[in-house]
Amino acid sequence: MQKSLAQIKKVAKFGGTSVATSQNIKKVLGIIKQQKENLAVVVSAFGNLENEPKITDLLIQTAQIAVKKDLDYLKKLQIFEQKHFLISKELDLKSEQLEEIKLIIKELEDLLKGIFLLQELSDKSLDFVMSFGERLSAQIISFYITNQGIETEFLDARKLIKTDSNFGKAKVDFEQTNKSIQNFFEIAQKLQIVTGFIASNKLGQTTTLGRGGSDYTAAIFGAALDVSEIQIWTDVSGVLTTDPRKVKNAFSLDYLTYQEAMEVSHFGAKVIYPPTIEPAKQKNIPVVIKNTFRPKDNGTQILSKQSSSFNSKNNLEDLQNQTEISTKNHKMLIKVVTSLDKIALIKIQGSGLKGTQGFSARLFLALAKQKINIILITQASSEYSICFVIEEKMAKTAQEILDKEFFEELKNAEIEPILIQTKVTIIAIIGENMRHLPGVAGRIFSVLGRQKINIIAIAQGSSELNISTVIEEKDEQKALESLHKEFFEIN
Ligand code: ADP
Ligand code: ASP
Numbered sequence: 087m088q089k090s091l092a093q094i095k096k097v098a099k100f101g102g103t104s105v106a107t108s109q110n111i112k113k114v115l116g117i118i119k120q121q122k123e124n125l126a127v128v129v130s131a132f133g134n135l136e137n138e139p140k141i142t143d144l145l146i147q148t149a150q151i152a153v154k155k156d157l158d159y160l161k162k163l164q165i166f167e168q169k170h171f172l173i174s175k176e177l178d179l180k181s182e183q184l185e186e187i188k189l190i191i192k193e194l195e196d197l198l199k200g201i202f203l204l205q206e207l208s209d210k211s212l213d214f215v216m217s218f219g220e221r222l223s224a225q226i227i228s229f230y231i232t233n234q235g236i237e238t239e240f241l242d243a244r245k246l247i248k249t250d251s252n253f254g255k256a257k258v259d260f261e262q263t264n265k266s267i268q269n270f271f272e273i274a275q276k277l278q279i280v281t282g283f284i285a286s287n288k289l290g291q292t293t294t295l296g297r298g299g300s301d302y303t304a305a306i307f308g309a310a311l312d313v314s315e316i317q318i319w320t321d322v323s324g325v326l327t328t329d330p331r332k333v334k335n336a337f338s339l340d341y342l343t344y345q346e347a348m349e350v351s352h353f354g355a356k357v358i359y360p361p362t363i364e365p366a367k368q369k370n371i372p373v374v375i376k377n378t379f380r381p382k383d384n385g386t387q388i389l390s391k392q393s394s395s396f397n398s399k400n401n402l403e404d405l406q407n408q409t410e411i412s413t414k415n416h417k418m419l420i421k422v423v424t425s426l427d428k429i430a431l432i433k434i435q436g437s438g439l440k441g442t443q444g445f446s447a448r449l450f451l452a453l454a455k456q457k458i459n460i461i462l463i464t465q466a467s468s469e470y471s472i473c474f475v476i477e478e479k480m481a482k483t484a485q486e487i488l489d490k491e492f493f494e495e496l497k498n499a500e501i502e503p504i505l506i507q508t509k510v511t512i513i514a515i516i517g518e519n520m521r522h523l524p525g526v527a528g529r530i531f532s533v534l535g536r537q538k539i540n541i542i543a544i545a546q547g548s549s550e551l552n553i554s555t556v557i558e559e560k561d562e563q564k565a566l567e568s569l570h571k572e573f574f575e576i577n
């Protein structure tokens with residue numbers, strides 16, 4: 087199989103469940119063989135069967151036990167080893183190939199022993215620990231495919247993807263990365279099986295791209311090689327109208343625009359890791375989400391807006407008719423209802439906010455300095471209160487920072503004590519066509535009202551393709567089901 091940069095046409099990424107067992111890996115090989123054009127393949131760490139943790143989670147747990155000087159970490163390590171040897175044997179790897187797998191596992195054993203002895207586990211060492219998931223899966227799969235007669239090479243993405251040193255969620259240096267990927271593929275001859283998720287910093291130390299980051303790896307390679315398609319193979323048939331694990335009537339969508347896909351991923355649909363869309367969008371490369379277990383299903387195509395033929399002259403009735411259950415959905419009013427949990431709502435109020443110039447600037451600067459990401463903001467027009475949502479794990483830090491920043495105002499009672507509410511969920515309604523139509527927010531409120539769900543805060547992005555409400559966590563299921571019914575099941 088001759089390949090060079092010009093010939094790599096597609097990148098296909100297979101997620102954790104797609105490579106969770108030897109049978110699944112055989113399905114992956116079938117999909118690879120079907121592709122006529124030259125491919126580069128990205129894989130995640132092995133996923134889980136029921137009652138098992140995903141390999142990446144298992145690695146984190148093992149390191150966290152080891153750092154407490156608890157020998158129980160060895161039991162977890164054993165589960166890790168057994169899973170990799172079982173899959174390797176079921177795939178009939180050769181003895182010299184098994185020896186190579188053993189060497190990688192030995193390196194992990196030594197690393198964990200170090201963590202155990204030193205009782206030290208920095209974000210940097212955790213990234214190194216996590217890297218073993220993808221390094222082993224890519225190596226095992228590459229040996230297996232080679233044995234099946236396709237010339238294959240294992241490609242450790244740490245050699246090519248360069249990042250800063252923000253361990254756990256490193257930022258990619260695209261200039262350097264693109265150059266390295268292009269140079270590499272100029273001369274690569276074989277099918278490359280690439281490790282998802284992992285990268286390295288300037289010093290060559292292992293970094294990771296954030297949990298779920300293998301999707302991003304595929305987009306980084308795809309954009310650098312200017313491919314014609316980036317495929318994300320997973321365990322569902324595309325992006326669905328909502329999370330199928332939460333609402334059983336969810337159905338898959340044929341098309342999403344890049345913008346919609348970004349919103350959907352940022353607001354909780356785990357099927358796409360949020361940064362994935364950007365590199366694809368920049369190069370106008372379609373991202374296709376497909377099901378490894380139902381490869382004939384269409385899946386979802388994520389494309390530029392021009393490809394979706396919405397006609398703004400359509401009247402309200404036409405649009406509403408288009409919300410009927412239909413897979414021809416590029417004209418659908420609403421595409422997805424998502425939920426995002428593990429968040430906290432922070433509310434600041436008081437007369438001191440009114441007309442105080444620079445209040446918001448101080449607030450957001452203080453949070454940005456601590457790298458606290460704001461997911462959603464609302465401010466009442468009375469300027470009396472401001473509400474914003476952040477990740478729950480940052481809530482305590484945020485409270486400390488803000489108490490310090492506004493110490494004077496708090497002392498003089500110009501602002502009331504800062505309130506943090508946890509156990510809340512964002513429900514977001516997403517769709518580009520919403521922007522042409524009044525009344526969507528009204529429908530959301532009446533649906534939630536009928537269900538007696540209290541809306542704590544509301545926000546609509548200026549792009550008008552997302553209306554978000556913050557509700558109590560306990561109401562999440564009810565809200566998703568009733569909104570799904572309203573927008574997708576009634577016509
Ligand atoms: P992979 O291991 O292949 O990367 P993930 O578990 O990261 O797969 O993502 C796929 C999962 O995303 C699905 O099994 C599904 O439960 C979840 N999901 C959440 N929201 C959606 C949605 N709107 N459409 C499709 N899947 C969704
Ligand atoms: N294995 C990594 C994780 O579990 C990356 C991925 O699966 O995309 O987060």
Ligand code: MG
Pocket residue numbers: 101298301356357358359
């Ligand atoms: Mg994923």
